[in-house]
Amino acid sequence: MGPLLLGILGTTLLCFWLGARFYSTYIERALGVDTSRPTAAVLKNDGADFVPTKSYILFAHHFAAIAGAGPIVGPTLAVVYGYLPALIWIVIGATLMGGVHDMVTLFISTREEGRSVADIAREYLGPFSYVCIVSFLVIGLFMITATFLNLSVTALTSMYPATKLGMEPAACAELDAAMQLPADHMGMHPFQQGGGLPTVVALKDGQPVLLARIGGIASTSVLFITLCAPLLGFLIYRIHTPAWMNYLFASILCAASVVLGVYFPIVVTPDAWRLMMTFYVILASAIPVWLLLIPRDFVNVQILYAGLLAVVGGLVVAGVSGNFPLVLAAPQNLAEVIPAWSLDSGLQYVGVLWPMLFITVSCGAISGFHCLVSSGTTARQLACERHVGRVGYNAMLLESLLAVSIILTLLIGLDWQSYLQITYADKNPVLAISLATGSLVNLAFGLPVWMGTVLGILLLEGFVVTTLDVAVRLNRYLLEEVWRFLFRSPPAILRGVWFNTLLCAGVMFLLSRSNSLPVLWQVFGSANQMMGAMALLVAAVWLRDHGRRSLFVLIPAILMFATTFASTGLALAKNFRESNWALVSACAVLIVLGICTAFIGTKTLLAPPRRAGTA
Incomplete structure (x- = not known):
């Protein structure tokens, strides 16, 4: 298995290097990137939303914002x-x-003064297409934020038997103590620092079991980084500290947050976390980007870089050593290992390979949500057009490398039956990847399994939080555009930042409480990738109207429309059978809006260009 692991990793890196080196250069030429042309961030610098930003800081923000939980959970x-x-x-x-999707939408938004994809569609495809696309984007963002809020709560409150995390000595002592408690105390009495994690005793099949709360350390880390982020924002944007000092300070904050989490893990109920995360995204989405959103992403991305490096490094060490416990324990029974192909299992748990695999992988390959980030916060901070490929294309490849690493981690860190039980029977993919990461870190570096499991939670939670705050802010931008479209002079309350932010966060909160993660994920995946198809269609029209080649975006648009129409139709039928009327309505609306947009876009492409020349 060692050569297989190294071969997959090496092939992936080679393909991504070829794409970054040659294909992104081809796209730059096709787009007509002009390094001397001032960007929207420079021309409209207002110190709040439009802020020219150094490329390494913008890359960190963009990567943290687009990655989210998609390349991990998908x-x-x-x-x-x-x-x-x-x-x-x-x-x-x-x-x-x-x-291609990320790079092109970033470039077009930059040329169009930082406007959203929907607003650009209004000019190039007409007002009805704008209504369809912006409605789709708002509904899609509600799905995305609700899904990621549930993921965040799951990550921070997950529990697992302590003995399976290498915490057996502490478990014995605490179970003895727990047996002395009255029966009605079982499952409620917490034991702090049980082998490095807060634990709680619960009854399972009538027997006491010590469960480790693996999200406690990540909970403290999230709060600490959030509280310290404004200080870093002040240093970067007001004091203008050099890059090495920013990296150093961010790394110190990351390390301190984890150390504090080990000694002071925070344990609260899922509902309490849901409320706390909602309050945070309201704050982060309303105040200036330089004060909380950007510095928090920059700090948090250091954990993400370190986590990704640890996972890839662990895979290399494991591949070189060839020490795979799952195979060595039963070399004659490779059925214990996750197979290369298992179409029957996929059909049983998810559905037919096409289109369901493609929308389940979601952000790891292509994501419509990225066009909102590219044409939202990132385009408004791009200091120079030469950064379009560096930020747009390369950040997508790094996200996909994370997705590949997650699959390989599962391959060597979790057996097939455990994977199916935890991911689908228990409906907790967050726990599955965290446990696999724990096994990988233990195998490669000899660290306790619980430490690697906590790393998995930190990695996931870091991506989720940095996507949540950006997504709610982007939805606020879209709502502000909608009011300007509907009203010649919108009422003061509709123009208010706090009203639109509260509206976005409120719908997110209510939707997250009404549906479970597996139910939301399929609809989220379909909506997410249909967003991408719409954005590529708008890009094709824009490029055609400015006299540029468009086939390299038109072909992906056609493929993604076909895939997402099929997957959304299947999701509609499934939720109809289960009488989940909220999601039935959402799927029906998404299909109608998608068909309308595809029809208008096709009609526009077949007509003569509406404007000549280049932008």
Whole structure:
């Protein structure tokens, strides 16, 4: 298995390098990137939303914002088809579709003064297309934020038997103490620092079991980084500290947050976390980007870089050593290992390979949400057009490398039956990847399993939080555009930042409480990638109207429309059978809006260009 692991990792890196080196350069020429042309961030610098930003800081923000939980949870769910189908789609999709989508939408938004994809569609496809696209984007963002809020709560409150995390000595002592408690105390009495994690005793099949709260450390880390982020924002944007000092300070904050989490883990109920995260995104989405959003992303991304480096490094060490406990324990029974292909399991738990695999992988290959980030916060901070490929295309490839690493981590860190039980029977893909990360870190570096599991939670939670705050802010931008479209002079309350932010956060909160993660994920995946198809269609029209080649965006648009129409139709039928009327309505609306947009876009492309020349 060692050569297989190294071969997959090496092939992935080679494909991504070729894409970054040659294909992104081709796209730059096709777009007509002009390094001497001032960007929207420079021309409209207001110190709040439009802020020219150094490329390394903007890359950190953009990567943290687009990655989210998608490249972690999506591939984890998609492995049910076997590891090979998901790997193939991620590598091909990211290189030829996802990176193109992100880079092109970032460039076009920059040329169009930082406007959103929907607002650009109003000019190039007409007002009705704007209504369709902006409605779709707002509904899609509600789905995305609700899904990620549930993921955040799941990550920070997950529990697992302590003995399976290498915490057996502490478990014995605490179980003895727990047995002395009255029966009605079982499951409620917490034991702090049980082998490094807060623990609680619960009854399972009538027997006391010590459960470790693996999200406690990450909870403290999230709060500490959030509280310290404004200080870093002040240093970067007001004191103008050099890059090395910013990296150093951010790294110190990251390390301190984890150390504090080990000694002072925070344990609260899922409902309390849901409320706390909602309050945070309201604050982060309303105040100036330099004060909380950007510095917090920059701090948090250091954990993400370190986590990704640890995972990739662990995979290399494991591949070189060839020490795979799952195979060595039962070399004659490779059925214990996650198979390369398992189409029957995929059909049973998710659905037919096409289109369900493609929308389940979601952000790891191509993501429509990225166009909102590219044409939202990122385009308004791009200091120079030469950064379009560096930020747009390369950040997508890094996200896809994370997705590939997640699949390989599952391959060597979790057996097939445990994967199916935790991911689908228990409906907790967050726990599955965290446990697999714990096994990988233990195998490669000899660290306790619980430490690696906490690393997995930190990695996931870091991506989720940095996506949540950006997504709510982007939805606020869209709502502000909608009011300006509907009213010649919008009422003061509709123009208010806090009103629109509260509206976005409120719908997110209510939707997250009414549906579970697995239910939301399929609709989220379909909506997310249909966003991408719409954005690529708008890009094709824009490029055609400015006398530029558009086939490299038009082909991915057609493929993604076909895939997402099929997947949304299947989701509609499934939720109809289960009488989940909220999601039935959402799927029906998404299909109608998607068909209308595709029709208008096709009609526009077949007509003569509405404007000549280049932008």
